[in-house]
Amino acid sequence: MHLVDHLSSSPYSAVLGFAFFSYAIAAVRKRNSPLDKIPTVGPSGVLTSWIGAMRSFRHGPLMIQEGSEKYPIFKIPTFSSWLLVVAGPELLEDMRKASDEQISFLAALDASVQFDHTISPRLRADDAHIRVIRGVMTKNIGARYPDVLDEMNKTLESLLAGADKDWLHLTAFPSALQIVSRLSARFFSGPVLSSNPKYTEIMEKFAVHVVKDGGMLSLLPGWLRPFVSRIQFDTEGNIREIEEYLRPILAERLERGDMENPDADSNDLITWLWNAAPEAQRTLHDIAIRIIWLNVAAIRTTSAILTHVLFDLAIYKSYIEPLREEISTIVEAEGWNKVSIEKMKKLDSFMKESQRVHGSDAVMSDRLAVSDFTFSDGTFIPKGTRFAVAGHAINHDKRIYSNPYEFQGFRYVDMDPSKWQLASLSLEFMGFGIGKRACPGRFFAATELKTAVARILLDYDIKLTDEKAGRPKDFLGMFMEPGAKAKFSFKRRVPIK
Protein backbone atom coordinates (compact mmCIF):
# COMPACT_ATOMS: atom_id res chain seq x y z
CA MET A 1 0.00 0.00 0.00
CA HIS A 2 1.18 3.50 -0.83
CA LEU A 3 2.25 5.51 2.22
CA VAL A 4 -0.42 8.19 1.69
CA ASP A 5 -3.16 5.55 1.38
CA HIS A 6 -1.87 3.91 4.50
CA LEU A 7 -1.93 7.11 6.49
CA SER A 8 -5.33 8.19 5.24
CA SER A 9 -6.91 4.89 6.20
CA SER A 10 -5.28 4.62 9.63
CA PRO A 11 -5.74 6.35 13.04
CA TYR A 12 -2.59 8.33 12.12
CA SER A 13 -4.65 10.37 9.68
CA ALA A 14 -6.84 11.72 12.46
CA VAL A 15 -3.82 12.60 14.60
CA LEU A 16 -1.97 14.16 11.66
CA GLY A 17 -5.05 16.06 10.59
CA PHE A 18 -5.55 17.43 14.09
CA ALA A 19 -1.87 18.43 14.36
CA PHE A 20 -2.00 20.19 10.99
CA PHE A 21 -5.24 21.99 11.92
CA SER A 22 -3.78 23.16 15.28
CA TYR A 23 -0.59 24.32 13.57
CA ALA A 24 -2.57 26.27 10.97
CA ILE A 25 -4.67 28.00 13.67
CA ALA A 26 -1.58 28.80 15.73
CA ALA A 27 0.21 30.15 12.63
CA VAL A 28 -2.73 32.40 11.66
CA ARG A 29 -3.12 33.62 15.26
CA LYS A 30 0.58 34.33 15.45
CA ARG A 31 0.57 36.27 12.19
CA ASN A 32 -2.27 38.39 13.52
CA SER A 33 -0.64 38.96 16.90
CA PRO A 34 0.71 42.50 17.42
CA LEU A 35 3.70 40.98 19.23
CA ASP A 36 4.67 39.26 15.98
CA LYS A 37 5.94 42.61 14.67
CA ILE A 38 8.43 42.81 17.55
CA PRO A 39 11.80 41.21 16.70
CA THR A 40 12.57 37.83 18.23
CA VAL A 41 15.86 36.52 19.54
CA GLY A 42 15.97 32.82 18.71
CA PRO A 43 13.54 30.89 16.50
CA SER A 44 10.05 32.37 16.21
CA GLY A 45 8.07 29.74 14.29
CA VAL A 46 5.05 28.08 15.86
CA LEU A 47 7.01 24.88 16.44
CA THR A 48 10.60 26.13 16.38
CA SER A 49 9.90 28.61 19.18
CA TRP A 50 9.86 25.54 21.47
CA ILE A 51 13.52 25.02 20.62
CA GLY A 52 14.02 28.69 21.48
CA ALA A 53 12.21 28.15 24.79
CA MET A 54 14.65 25.38 25.62
CA ARG A 55 17.53 27.70 24.79
CA SER A 56 16.11 30.54 26.89
CA PHE A 57 15.61 28.13 29.80
CA ARG A 58 19.34 27.38 29.79
CA HIS A 59 20.84 30.60 28.40
CA GLY A 60 18.19 33.30 28.95
CA PRO A 61 20.63 36.03 30.12
CA LEU A 62 22.80 35.51 27.02
CA MET A 63 19.80 35.78 24.70
CA ILE A 64 18.75 38.98 26.45
CA GLN A 65 22.26 40.37 26.10
CA GLU A 66 22.15 39.55 22.37
CA GLY A 67 18.72 41.15 21.94
CA SER A 68 19.73 44.30 23.82
CA GLU A 69 22.71 44.83 21.53
CA LYS A 70 20.48 44.64 18.44
CA TYR A 71 17.03 45.98 19.30
CA PRO A 72 15.37 48.57 21.57
CA ILE A 73 12.57 46.06 22.26
CA PHE A 74 12.50 42.35 21.50
CA LYS A 75 11.01 39.09 22.64
CA ILE A 76 12.41 35.72 23.56
CA PRO A 77 10.43 32.48 23.70
CA THR A 78 9.81 30.81 27.08
CA PHE A 79 7.76 27.67 27.80
CA SER A 80 4.76 29.63 29.05
CA SER A 81 4.73 32.72 26.77
CA TRP A 82 6.88 35.29 25.02
CA LEU A 83 9.10 37.31 27.33
CA LEU A 84 9.02 40.89 26.10
CA VAL A 85 12.13 42.91 26.97
CA VAL A 86 12.83 46.65 26.73
CA ALA A 87 16.44 47.85 26.36
CA GLY A 88 16.54 51.04 24.24
CA PRO A 89 16.91 54.42 26.00
CA GLU A 90 13.92 56.09 24.28
CA LEU A 91 11.62 53.23 25.20
CA LEU A 92 12.92 53.21 28.78
CA GLU A 93 12.10 56.90 28.91
CA ASP A 94 8.53 56.06 27.78
CA MET A 95 8.30 53.57 30.66
CA ARG A 96 9.68 56.13 33.10
CA LYS A 97 7.02 58.65 32.13
CA ALA A 98 4.08 56.24 31.89
CA SER A 99 1.38 56.32 34.56
CA ASP A 100 0.17 53.40 36.71
CA GLU A 101 -3.07 53.51 34.71
CA GLN A 102 -1.09 52.72 31.54
CA ILE A 103 1.49 50.22 32.76
CA SER A 104 1.16 48.73 36.21
CA PHE A 105 4.02 47.69 38.49
CA LEU A 106 1.68 46.30 41.15
CA ALA A 107 -0.38 44.17 38.77
CA ALA A 108 2.81 42.59 37.39
CA LEU A 109 4.24 42.11 40.89
CA ASP A 110 1.00 40.62 42.16
CA ALA A 111 0.95 38.17 39.24
CA SER A 112 4.38 36.87 40.23
CA VAL A 113 4.23 36.93 44.05
CA GLN A 114 0.50 36.23 44.52
CA PHE A 115 -0.08 38.59 47.47
CA ASP A 116 -3.59 37.18 48.12
CA HIS A 117 -2.08 33.86 49.11
CA THR A 118 1.44 34.73 50.26
CA ILE A 119 0.51 37.69 52.53
CA SER A 120 -3.02 39.11 52.33
CA PRO A 121 -5.48 40.64 49.83
CA ARG A 122 -5.83 43.57 52.29
CA LEU A 123 -2.38 44.78 51.19
CA ARG A 124 -4.02 46.14 48.06
CA ALA A 125 -6.54 48.19 50.04
CA ASP A 126 -4.24 51.19 50.28
CA ASP A 127 -0.75 52.45 49.39
CA ALA A 128 -0.12 53.89 52.88
CA HIS A 129 3.09 51.91 53.29
CA ILE A 130 4.56 53.34 50.08
CA ARG A 131 3.68 56.89 51.13
CA VAL A 132 5.32 56.22 54.50
CA ILE A 133 8.60 55.00 52.98
CA ARG A 134 8.80 57.86 50.50
CA GLY A 135 7.92 60.43 53.16
CA VAL A 136 8.32 60.11 56.90
CA MET A 137 10.62 57.07 56.84
CA THR A 138 13.14 58.57 54.43
CA LYS A 139 13.05 61.89 56.34
CA ASN A 140 13.88 60.05 59.56
CA ILE A 141 16.95 58.13 58.35
CA GLY A 142 19.25 60.72 59.96
CA ALA A 143 17.33 60.88 63.24
CA ARG A 144 17.21 57.09 63.52
CA TYR A 145 20.81 56.55 62.37
CA PRO A 146 22.13 55.82 65.91
CA ASP A 147 19.81 52.79 66.03
CA VAL A 148 21.15 51.46 62.73
CA LEU A 149 24.71 51.81 63.98
CA ASP A 150 23.97 50.30 67.40
CA GLU A 151 22.20 47.32 65.83
CA MET A 152 25.06 46.80 63.37
CA ASN A 153 27.59 46.74 66.22
CA LYS A 154 25.49 44.28 68.23
CA THR A 155 24.89 42.06 65.20
CA LEU A 156 28.59 41.91 64.36
CA GLU A 157 29.47 41.14 67.99
CA SER A 158 27.19 38.12 67.99
CA LEU A 159 27.59 36.94 64.38
CA LEU A 160 31.39 37.26 64.33
CA ALA A 161 32.03 36.34 67.97
CA GLY A 162 34.36 33.51 66.92
CA ALA A 163 36.55 35.70 64.68
CA ASP A 164 38.78 37.14 67.43
CA LYS A 165 41.76 34.85 67.15
CA ASP A 166 41.31 32.86 64.00
CA TRP A 167 39.41 32.98 60.71
CA LEU A 168 35.67 32.39 61.17
CA HIS A 169 33.96 30.76 58.18
CA LEU A 170 30.37 31.76 57.46
CA THR A 171 27.95 30.83 54.69
CA ALA A 172 27.70 34.10 52.83
CA PHE A 173 24.07 34.75 51.92
CA PRO A 174 22.41 33.49 55.13
CA SER A 175 24.86 35.60 57.17
CA ALA A 176 24.05 38.70 55.13
CA LEU A 177 20.37 37.87 55.59
CA GLN A 178 20.86 37.76 59.35
CA ILE A 179 22.61 41.16 59.40
CA VAL A 180 20.02 42.82 57.19
CA SER A 181 16.97 41.35 58.90
CA ARG A 182 18.21 42.63 62.27
CA LEU A 183 19.00 46.08 60.89
CA SER A 184 15.62 46.30 59.16
CA ALA A 185 13.76 45.08 62.25
CA ARG A 186 15.53 47.65 64.44
CA PHE A 187 14.84 50.52 62.06
CA PHE A 188 11.27 49.43 61.33
CA SER A 189 10.06 48.38 64.75
CA GLY A 190 12.61 48.96 67.51
CA PRO A 191 15.16 47.11 69.70
CA VAL A 192 12.76 44.71 71.45
CA LEU A 193 11.83 43.02 68.19
CA SER A 194 15.20 43.25 66.44
CA SER A 195 16.83 41.35 69.31
CA ASN A 196 14.14 38.67 69.24
CA PRO A 197 15.49 35.89 66.97
CA LYS A 198 12.01 34.36 66.58
CA TYR A 199 10.64 37.62 65.17
CA THR A 200 13.51 38.11 62.70
CA GLU A 201 13.32 34.44 61.73
CA ILE A 202 9.65 34.75 60.75
CA MET A 203 10.48 37.84 58.69
CA GLU A 204 13.30 35.94 56.94
CA LYS A 205 10.91 33.04 56.28
CA PHE A 206 8.39 35.43 54.72
CA ALA A 207 11.11 36.90 52.51
CA VAL A 208 11.78 33.47 51.01
CA HIS A 209 8.14 32.36 51.02
CA VAL A 210 6.70 35.34 49.12
CA VAL A 211 9.23 35.15 46.29
CA LYS A 212 9.60 31.38 45.99
CA ASP A 213 6.11 30.12 46.81
CA GLY A 214 4.51 33.09 45.05
CA GLY A 215 6.44 32.25 41.87
CA MET A 216 5.37 28.62 42.06
CA LEU A 217 1.71 29.47 42.79
CA SER A 218 1.60 31.79 39.79
CA LEU A 219 2.12 28.78 37.52
CA LEU A 220 -0.96 26.98 38.89
CA PRO A 221 -4.59 27.50 37.92
CA GLY A 222 -6.32 30.06 40.19
CA TRP A 223 -8.67 27.56 41.91
CA LEU A 224 -5.72 25.41 43.05
CA ARG A 225 -3.68 28.25 44.56
CA PRO A 226 -5.40 28.58 47.99
CA PHE A 227 -5.02 24.84 48.66
CA VAL A 228 -1.38 24.56 47.57
CA SER A 229 -0.54 27.78 49.34
CA ARG A 230 -1.89 26.38 52.65
CA ILE A 231 0.21 23.24 52.28
CA GLN A 232 3.38 25.22 51.53
CA PHE A 233 3.36 27.80 54.31
CA ASP A 234 1.12 28.68 57.22
CA THR A 235 0.66 32.31 56.15
CA GLU A 236 -2.17 33.06 58.58
CA GLY A 237 -0.40 31.43 61.52
CA ASN A 238 2.80 33.34 60.83
CA ILE A 239 0.93 36.64 60.49
CA ARG A 240 -0.80 35.92 63.83
CA GLU A 241 2.60 35.39 65.45
CA ILE A 242 3.85 38.73 64.12
CA GLU A 243 0.64 40.35 65.44
CA GLU A 244 1.35 38.94 68.90
CA TYR A 245 4.82 40.53 68.88
CA LEU A 246 3.42 43.87 67.74
CA ARG A 247 0.32 43.87 69.97
CA PRO A 248 1.87 45.03 73.30
CA ILE A 249 3.99 47.69 71.59
CA LEU A 250 1.03 49.14 69.73
CA ALA A 251 -1.24 48.93 72.80
CA GLU A 252 1.26 50.74 75.00
CA ARG A 253 1.77 53.53 72.48
CA LEU A 254 -1.96 54.01 72.01
CA GLU A 255 -2.48 54.10 75.77
CA ARG A 256 0.30 56.65 76.27
CA GLY A 257 -1.02 58.73 73.36
CA ASP A 258 2.37 58.50 71.61
CA MET A 259 1.07 58.26 68.06
CA GLU A 260 0.71 61.97 67.35
CA ASN A 261 3.94 63.03 69.03
CA PRO A 262 6.25 60.06 68.95
CA ASP A 263 9.35 60.19 71.13
CA ALA A 264 12.68 58.65 70.11
CA ASP A 265 11.49 55.18 71.15
CA SER A 266 8.24 55.23 69.23
CA ASN A 267 9.47 57.04 66.11
CA ASP A 268 9.28 54.03 63.82
CA LEU A 269 7.28 52.21 61.18
CA ILE A 270 4.60 51.02 63.62
CA THR A 271 3.73 54.62 64.49
CA TRP A 272 4.24 55.96 60.95
CA LEU A 273 2.00 53.30 59.40
CA TRP A 274 -0.69 53.84 62.04
CA ASN A 275 -0.75 57.58 61.36
CA ALA A 276 -0.75 57.20 57.55
CA ALA A 277 -3.42 54.47 57.36
CA PRO A 278 -7.02 55.39 56.51
CA GLU A 279 -9.29 54.90 59.57
CA ALA A 280 -10.59 51.50 58.38
CA GLN A 281 -7.06 50.14 58.25
CA ARG A 282 -5.89 51.26 61.66
CA THR A 283 -5.88 47.69 62.91
CA LEU A 284 -3.17 45.44 64.30
CA HIS A 285 -3.64 43.09 61.34
CA ASP A 286 -3.21 45.82 58.72
CA ILE A 287 -0.08 47.15 60.42
CA ALA A 288 1.33 43.61 60.66
CA ILE A 289 0.83 42.72 56.97
CA ARG A 290 2.36 46.01 55.84
CA ILE A 291 5.40 45.53 58.06
CA ILE A 292 5.74 41.99 56.69
CA TRP A 293 5.62 43.18 53.07
CA LEU A 294 8.14 45.95 53.70
CA ASN A 295 10.45 43.45 55.36
CA VAL A 296 10.12 41.16 52.35
CA ALA A 297 10.88 44.04 49.96
CA ALA A 298 13.83 45.14 52.07
CA ILE A 299 15.53 41.98 53.25
CA ARG A 300 16.31 39.79 50.23
CA THR A 301 17.35 42.63 47.94
CA THR A 302 19.62 44.30 50.49
CA SER A 303 21.14 40.99 51.63
CA ALA A 304 21.97 40.04 48.04
CA ILE A 305 23.80 43.33 47.45
CA LEU A 306 25.64 43.03 50.78
CA THR A 307 26.80 39.53 49.79
CA HIS A 308 27.99 40.71 46.37
CA VAL A 309 29.90 43.61 47.91
CA LEU A 310 31.59 41.37 50.48
CA PHE A 311 32.59 38.93 47.72
CA ASP A 312 34.07 41.82 45.74
CA LEU A 313 36.04 43.05 48.75
CA ALA A 314 37.41 39.54 49.22
CA ILE A 315 38.40 39.33 45.55
CA TYR A 316 39.59 42.86 44.67
CA LYS A 317 41.79 43.24 47.73
CA SER A 318 43.66 46.30 46.42
CA TYR A 319 40.60 48.44 47.17
CA ILE A 320 40.55 47.60 50.86
CA GLU A 321 43.22 50.00 52.13
CA PRO A 322 41.97 53.10 50.22
CA LEU A 323 38.46 52.34 51.47
CA ARG A 324 39.62 51.93 55.07
CA GLU A 325 41.52 55.18 54.83
CA GLU A 326 38.48 57.06 53.53
CA ILE A 327 36.17 55.61 56.18
CA SER A 328 38.50 56.17 59.14
CA THR A 329 39.41 59.74 58.07
CA ILE A 330 35.74 60.72 57.82
CA VAL A 331 34.70 58.95 61.02
CA GLU A 332 37.57 60.46 63.03
CA ALA A 333 36.59 63.95 61.86
CA GLU A 334 32.81 63.67 61.99
CA GLY A 335 31.80 60.50 63.81
CA TRP A 336 29.20 58.01 62.58
CA ASN A 337 26.07 59.66 61.22
CA LYS A 338 24.02 59.81 58.03
CA VAL A 339 25.93 62.80 56.67
CA SER A 340 29.36 61.26 57.29
CA ILE A 341 28.19 58.06 55.60
CA GLU A 342 27.09 60.13 52.58
CA LYS A 343 30.58 61.60 52.34
CA MET A 344 32.16 58.16 51.81
CA LYS A 345 32.37 58.53 48.03
CA LYS A 346 34.85 55.73 47.34
CA LEU A 347 32.78 53.31 49.36
CA ASP A 348 29.65 54.47 47.53
CA SER A 349 31.33 53.93 44.16
CA PHE A 350 32.69 50.50 45.07
CA MET A 351 29.24 49.33 46.15
CA LYS A 352 27.55 50.75 43.08
CA GLU A 353 30.07 48.96 40.85
CA SER A 354 29.35 45.73 42.69
CA GLN A 355 25.64 46.25 42.11
CA ARG A 356 26.26 47.07 38.42
CA VAL A 357 28.41 44.04 37.70
CA HIS A 358 26.68 41.45 39.88
CA GLY A 359 23.47 42.83 41.35
CA SER A 360 20.84 43.12 38.63
CA ASP A 361 18.61 40.39 37.30
CA ALA A 362 18.62 39.65 33.57
CA VAL A 363 15.07 41.01 33.51
CA MET A 364 13.65 43.33 36.14
CA SER A 365 11.08 46.11 36.63
CA ASP A 366 8.20 43.98 35.34
CA ARG A 367 5.15 45.86 34.15
CA LEU A 368 1.72 44.87 32.89
CA ALA A 369 -0.02 46.96 30.25
CA VAL A 370 -3.39 47.78 31.84
CA SER A 371 -4.50 49.50 28.66
CA ASP A 372 -3.15 49.31 25.11
CA PHE A 373 0.26 51.00 25.12
CA THR A 374 2.26 52.50 22.26
CA PHE A 375 5.94 53.34 22.69
CA SER A 376 7.31 56.52 21.10
CA ASP A 377 8.87 54.52 18.22
CA GLY A 378 5.40 53.22 17.33
CA THR A 379 5.80 49.76 18.91
CA PHE A 380 2.33 48.71 20.01
CA ILE A 381 1.60 46.32 22.86
CA PRO A 382 -1.95 45.30 23.65
CA LYS A 383 -3.62 45.51 27.07
CA GLY A 384 -2.69 42.51 29.21
CA THR A 385 0.90 42.18 27.91
CA ARG A 386 3.67 41.78 30.48
CA PHE A 387 7.09 43.15 29.78
CA ALA A 388 10.32 43.89 31.64
CA VAL A 389 13.65 45.71 31.40
CA ALA A 390 16.98 44.17 30.38
CA GLY A 391 18.66 45.09 33.71
CA HIS A 392 21.92 43.14 33.50
CA ALA A 393 22.43 43.91 29.79
CA ILE A 394 21.94 47.67 30.30
CA ASN A 395 24.45 47.58 33.16
CA HIS A 396 26.94 45.89 30.80
CA ASP A 397 26.29 48.02 27.72
CA LYS A 398 29.56 49.11 26.13
CA ARG A 399 27.82 52.19 24.74
CA ILE A 400 27.46 53.35 28.36
CA TYR A 401 30.41 51.80 30.21
CA SER A 402 34.02 51.44 29.09
CA ASN A 403 35.17 47.84 29.62
CA PRO A 404 31.77 46.89 31.04
CA TYR A 405 32.91 43.47 32.25
CA GLU A 406 35.82 44.89 34.20
CA PHE A 407 35.24 45.65 37.88
CA GLN A 408 36.37 49.26 38.41
CA GLY A 409 35.59 49.98 42.04
CA PHE A 410 36.15 53.74 41.81
CA ARG A 411 34.42 54.21 38.45
CA TYR A 412 31.88 56.76 39.74
CA VAL A 413 33.95 58.73 42.28
CA ASP A 414 34.26 61.82 40.06
CA MET A 415 30.99 61.45 38.22
CA ASP A 416 27.78 63.48 38.66
CA PRO A 417 26.35 62.28 42.00
CA SER A 418 22.78 63.06 40.97
CA LYS A 419 23.12 60.24 38.46
CA TRP A 420 25.88 58.00 39.74
CA GLN A 421 25.49 57.71 43.51
CA LEU A 422 24.43 54.37 44.98
CA ALA A 423 20.84 55.51 45.54
CA SER A 424 20.49 57.60 42.33
CA LEU A 425 18.14 56.58 39.57
CA SER A 426 19.18 56.62 35.94
CA LEU A 427 18.06 54.95 32.76
CA GLU A 428 21.71 53.95 32.24
CA PHE A 429 21.91 52.02 35.49
CA MET A 430 19.37 49.43 36.49
CA GLY A 431 19.53 48.75 40.21
CA PHE A 432 16.53 50.26 41.92
CA GLY A 433 14.11 50.22 39.02
CA ILE A 434 12.52 52.86 36.88
CA GLY A 435 9.96 55.67 37.01
CA LYS A 436 7.20 56.25 39.53
CA ARG A 437 7.45 52.79 41.06
CA ALA A 438 11.24 52.77 41.47
CA CYS A 439 12.37 51.49 44.87
CA PRO A 440 11.25 53.91 47.60
CA GLY A 441 13.56 52.22 50.14
CA ARG A 442 16.78 52.94 48.24
CA PHE A 443 17.96 55.80 50.48
CA PHE A 444 17.61 53.68 53.58
CA ALA A 445 19.18 50.71 51.77
CA ALA A 446 22.23 52.80 50.78
CA THR A 447 22.74 54.14 54.33
CA GLU A 448 22.27 50.73 55.91
CA LEU A 449 24.53 48.94 53.42
CA LYS A 450 27.32 51.51 53.61
CA THR A 451 27.24 51.39 57.41
CA ALA A 452 27.40 47.59 57.41
CA VAL A 453 30.33 47.46 54.99
CA ALA A 454 32.20 50.32 56.69
CA ARG A 455 31.90 48.66 60.13
CA ILE A 456 33.05 45.30 58.73
CA LEU A 457 35.98 46.84 56.82
CA LEU A 458 37.30 48.76 59.82
CA ASP A 459 37.18 45.86 62.25
CA TYR A 460 37.67 42.71 60.18
CA ASP A 461 39.78 41.17 57.46
CA ILE A 462 37.77 39.26 54.92
CA LYS A 463 38.55 36.55 52.37
CA LEU A 464 36.78 33.86 50.35
CA THR A 465 36.91 30.65 52.38
CA ASP A 466 37.70 28.64 49.26
CA GLU A 467 39.88 31.04 47.31
CA LYS A 468 40.64 28.47 44.60
CA ALA A 469 36.94 27.94 43.82
CA GLY A 470 36.52 31.72 43.49
CA ARG A 471 33.26 33.55 43.39
CA PRO A 472 30.10 31.46 42.85
CA LYS A 473 28.25 31.83 39.55
CA ASP A 474 25.88 34.79 39.56
CA PHE A 475 22.84 33.60 37.65
CA LEU A 476 20.11 31.21 38.66
CA GLY A 477 17.90 31.27 35.57
CA MET A 478 17.12 34.94 34.98
CA PHE A 479 17.96 35.94 38.55
CA MET A 480 21.18 37.09 40.10
CA GLU A 481 21.60 34.90 43.16
CA PRO A 482 24.75 35.31 45.19
CA GLY A 483 25.30 31.54 45.60
CA ALA A 484 23.45 29.78 48.42
CA LYS A 485 26.42 27.81 49.74
CA ALA A 486 29.53 29.94 49.11
CA LYS A 487 31.39 30.98 52.24
CA PHE A 488 33.50 33.90 53.30
CA SER A 489 35.86 34.11 56.27
CA PHE A 490 36.40 36.92 58.77
CA LYS A 491 39.15 37.67 61.26
CA ARG A 492 39.14 40.53 63.70
CA ARG A 493 41.92 43.06 63.02
CA VAL A 494 41.44 45.41 65.97
CA PRO A 495 40.97 44.28 69.57
CA ILE A 496 37.50 44.62 71.12
CA LYS A 497 37.28 47.85 73.11
Ligand code: HEM
Ligand atom coordinates in the same frame (compact mmCIF):
# COMPACT_ATOMS: atom_id res chain seq x y z
C1 HEM B 1 19.85 47.18 47.85
C2 HEM B 1 18.62 47.00 48.25
C3 HEM B 1 17.40 47.12 47.38
C4 HEM B 1 17.28 46.92 46.03
C5 HEM B 1 18.35 46.50 45.03
C6 HEM B 1 15.89 47.18 45.70
C7 HEM B 1 15.38 47.11 44.43
C8 HEM B 1 14.06 47.34 44.11
C9 HEM B 1 13.51 47.27 42.78
C10 HEM B 1 14.29 46.91 41.53
C11 HEM B 1 12.20 47.54 42.86
C12 HEM B 1 11.19 47.55 41.70
C13 HEM B 1 11.24 48.87 41.00
C14 HEM B 1 10.68 48.83 39.60
O1 HEM B 1 10.09 47.84 39.19
O2 HEM B 1 10.87 49.82 38.87
C15 HEM B 1 11.89 47.80 44.25
C16 HEM B 1 10.63 48.11 44.73
C17 HEM B 1 10.36 48.28 46.06
N1 HEM B 1 11.26 48.33 47.09
FE1 HEM B 1 13.24 48.06 46.97
N2 HEM B 1 15.21 47.52 46.84
C18 HEM B 1 16.10 47.51 47.89
C19 HEM B 1 15.83 47.82 49.20
C20 HEM B 1 14.61 48.17 49.70
C21 HEM B 1 14.33 48.53 51.07
C22 HEM B 1 15.38 48.63 52.17
C23 HEM B 1 13.00 48.77 51.16
C24 HEM B 1 12.17 49.18 52.34
C25 HEM B 1 12.49 50.03 53.21
C26 HEM B 1 12.43 48.55 49.84
C27 HEM B 1 11.10 48.68 49.54
C28 HEM B 1 10.57 48.54 48.26
C29 HEM B 1 9.15 48.63 47.98
C30 HEM B 1 8.04 48.84 49.00
C31 HEM B 1 9.01 48.47 46.60
C32 HEM B 1 7.69 48.51 45.81
C33 HEM B 1 7.46 49.95 45.42
C34 HEM B 1 6.04 50.26 44.96
O3 HEM B 1 5.10 49.51 45.27
O4 HEM B 1 5.90 51.31 44.31
N3 HEM B 1 13.44 48.20 48.98
N4 HEM B 1 13.03 47.69 44.98
